[in-house]
Amino acid sequence: MxxxxxxxxxxxxxxxxxxxxxxxxxxxxxxxSPWSTTAGLGIVNTSGNTNTESLTFKFDTAYEIEHWKHEAHLETLKASTDDVTTADRKLFTAQTNYKFRPLDYFWGNFSYEDDNFTGFDYQAIISAGYGRKLINAERHKLDAEIGPGYRKFKIIEPPQTDDEGLIRVVGKYKWLISSYSEFTQDLIGNFGEEQDEWRSITALRTSINKTLALRLAYNVRYLDKVPLGNERYDRTTTVTIDYTF
Structure with missing residues (x-):
């Protein structure tokens, strides 16, 4: 026994x-693993061309090996009032980096946005250029990118399609506050003959456990020329629960 x-x-x-x-x-x-993937779902409060509360979903995936890094981002926003759709936004971006020196890399980027917040039916941009890691410390990282690009867009009212060349300038800052929290600040500028646009994406992310995290973000978008009846600034505040797998 x-x-x-x-x-x-x-x-x-x-x-x-x-x-x-x-x-x-x-x-x-x-x-x-060279793969990292995160999905997030949360509440959105917007002001500007649309004032409402709604739901947002985002999906990020990245694959990184010695010299190459591939990233993709999908973001959707839907809002309705009394069963009437008041906002419908879709954003997809993809970027490939090739690191030819420890701190220097070439990049190529594609983005497509369908957003009735701004009065544009869609906007597609393809660009490529040079990037450098200006700061590459353990807790602080700062990347800068610049290069030429091409943009095609369509205005909703009156219906009009146009295209132009542009210069894309990007700054990406990351501060690892602790082992469970980080702060990021991205600035993206697309400067063309017909349209200048810049975006600011400020975010604070805190881990709940190994797979879940709480993310607070504040996004600002500025367009110097907008269709009649639309505002130049759009501001979006989001609180999401992110799941990493």
């Missing part, structure tokens, strides 16, 4: 130890 008890206890201890080792190995494999 005592032998059976001891055998059972030994088996339980062995199983627990094996499970712990397996979980640790799984975590190490996740750390070594």
């Amino acid at each position: 005592n032998a059976n008890v001891l055998l059972g206890a030994a088996m339980m201890v062995s199983a627990s130890a094996f499970q712990a080792v397996a979980e640790e190995a799984k975590e190490e494999k996740k750390k070594d």
Whole structure:
């Protein structure tokens, strides 16, 4: 009887130890993986061309190896009042970086936006250029990018399609406040002959556990020329729960 008890206890201890080792190995494999993916869902409060409360969804994925980094971002925003749609925004961006020196890289970027907040039916931009890591410390990182591009857009009212060349300028700052919280600030400028646009994306992210995080973000978008009846500034405040897998 005592032998059976001891055998059972030994088996339980062995199983627990094996499970712990397996979980640790799984975590190490996740750390070594070149993939990182995050999905977020949250509440949005907007002011500007639309004043409403709504829901937003975002999806980010990245694949990074020695010289290459590929990133994709999808963001949607839908709002309605009394079953009438008042906002419908979709944004997709993709970027590829090729690092040819430890601090220097070439980049190519594509973005497509369908956003009736601004009076534009859609806007598509393709651009490429040079980037450099100006700060690459453990807690602070700052990247700068510049390059030429091409933009095509369509105005909703009156219906009009146009295109132009542009210069794209980007700054990306990241501050690792602690092991569970980080602050990011992105500035994106697209300067063309017909239209100048810049965006500011400020975010604070705090981890809840290994897979969940709370993210507070404040986005500002400015267009120097907008269709009649629209404002130049759009401001969006979001609070999302992010899931990393």
